[in-house]
Amino acid sequence: MRIWRVGTFSMGASLVFLGLFLFLSRFLGFDLVHVMSAWWPILLIVLGIEILLYLFFSRQEKPILKYDFVSIIFVGLLGMVGILFATLSATGIMEKVEEVVAREEVSFELPDFSYKMDDSIKRVVLRTVDYQTTIEATEEKEVSMFGTYRTQTSKKEKLLASADDYVYANQKGDTLYINVKTLPNESGPFYSHREVASTILIPKGVELEVISSGTDIILNPRDLVNHWSINGASSLDVKVAENSDLTIAAVGVGEVNGKDGAWKVTEKGDPNEGIERNAVYQSGEGKYRINITNTYNVSLNTN
Numbered sequence: 001m002r003i004w005r006v007g008t009f010s011m012g013a014s015l016v017f018l019g020l021f022l023f024l025s026r027f028l029g030f031d032l033v034h035v036m037s038a039w040w041p042i043l044l045i046v047l048g049i050e051i052l053l054y055l056f057f058s059r060q061e062k063p064i065l066k067y068d069f070v071s072i073i074f075v076g077l078l079g080m081v082g083i084l085f086a087t088l089s090a091t092g093i094m095e096k097v098e099e100v101v102a103r104e105e106v107s108f109e110l111p112d113f114s115y116k117m118d119d120s121i122k123r124v125v126l127r128t129v130d131y132q133t134t135i136e137a138t139e140e141k142e143v144s145m146f147g148t149y150r151t152q153t154s155k156k157e158k159l160l161a162s163a164d165d166y167v168y169a170n171q172k173g174d175t176l177y178i179n180v181k182t183l184p185n186e187s188g189p190f191y192s193h194r195e196v197a198s199t200i201l202i203p204k205g206v207e208l209e210v211i212s213s214g215t216d217i218i219l220n221p222r223d224l225v226n227h228w229s230i231n232g233a234s235s236l237d238v239k240v241a242e243n244s245d246l247t248i249a250a251v252g253v254g255e256v257n258g259k260d261g262a263w264k265v266t267e268k269g270d271p272n273e274g275i276e277r278n279a280v281y282q283s284g285e286g287k288y289r290i291n292i293t294n295t296y297n298v299s300l301n302t303n
Contacts, residue, residue: 013046105152110198113145113163115176122174123207129182131196134218137204143169143176147198149183159183159194166196221246221290228290235297238290240283242302247286250279250298258300 124143126135138144145167151159160166160183168179183194202208204224210217212232219238221228224246230236240246250256256263256279263279281300292298 017046105150107148107150108158108160110145110147110149110166110196111160111163113167113169115143115169115178117141117143117176117203117206120174121171121176121206123209124176124178124202125209125211126200126202127177127179127211128213128215128217129180130214131180131198132216132218133180134197134199134220135208135210136199136201136220137222137224138201139204140201141203142201143178143203144201145180145198147196149197150195151183219290224288224290227288229293230290230295231293233292233295235299236292236295237299237301239301239303240281242283245284245287246282246290247288248281248290248292248300250277250292250295252276252293253279253298254296256298256300259302262300262302 118141145163149159166181166183168181170177180198183196204222205226207226208228210228210230210233212230212234214232214234216235217230217233217237219228219230219236221238221240221244223241223244238248240248250263254277256265256277258281263281265277265279267275267277279298283302
């Protein structure tokens with residue numbers, strides 16, 4: 001008499017269904033994670049049908065069920081994997097893993113920012129964050145900002161919809177305050193750092209105060225006709241024309257670089273505890289002044 005072991009048919013059927021799901025997912029664009037999290041209830045259905053069919057077609061008055069425990073354990077493992085996928089999907093972890101795996105580095109343009117200036121604004125206070133920044137003097141009567149940012153994304157969607165997402169401007173009296181915002185960053189094991197390279201144009205006739213938080217700054221004052229100050233930069237690369245009318249004073253810096261004889265440097269302090277350097281550069285009569293404080297490295301490029 002042939003014995004039907006419950007579980008054998010279930011294992012075979014579950015493998016057939018799983019194979020069909022995976023096969024169709026390649027051609028119909030099914031999400032593999034959704035397939036793995038959705039198909040597993042079929043295992044219970046198939047196993048239940050197998051038991052019912054055995055009992056229905058059995059000719060014995062009191063049929064005895066015989067189980068193929070190896071097959072049932074295998075089916076159970078497949079079911080546990082399916083339940084695991086379903087649990088991870090329900091908690092959002094699987095979706096996050098999918099997104100991270102599919103990410104790629106993409107560059108986007110910063111939405112252009114501009115603020116029209118009038119004669120009532122005499123001073124601009126610019127607060128930057130830890131991104132590479134170029135600051136230039138311009139003939140235009142407006143403060144503007146543009147550039148690019150680089151981020152990891154799986155959908156190639158822009159992180160920033162408008163200039164308000166990364167910069168804030170507010171006029172108080174004769175001063176325009178501009179705060180550059182930090183781009184949204186993720187925390188935890190899926191952390192993705194954003195890289196930004198921006199250029200900020202400042203009207204050359206207004207006074208500028210830059211408050212930095214360890215930013216690498218490139219400064220191009222061009223035909224500056226007012227006083228600027230830079231505080232708290234990590235490194236500062238100043239590009240000036242040899243015929244400009246500037247005095248650049250760097251106070252308490254770690255290093256100064258430039259052409260031989262360009263800087264007049266004085267040093268104080270103990271070499272064992274750190275030397276503080278004060279450096280001055282003058283071009284022309286030095287009528288307009290750029291003051292640099294709390295900056296480690298200052299480089300001067302003349303052309």
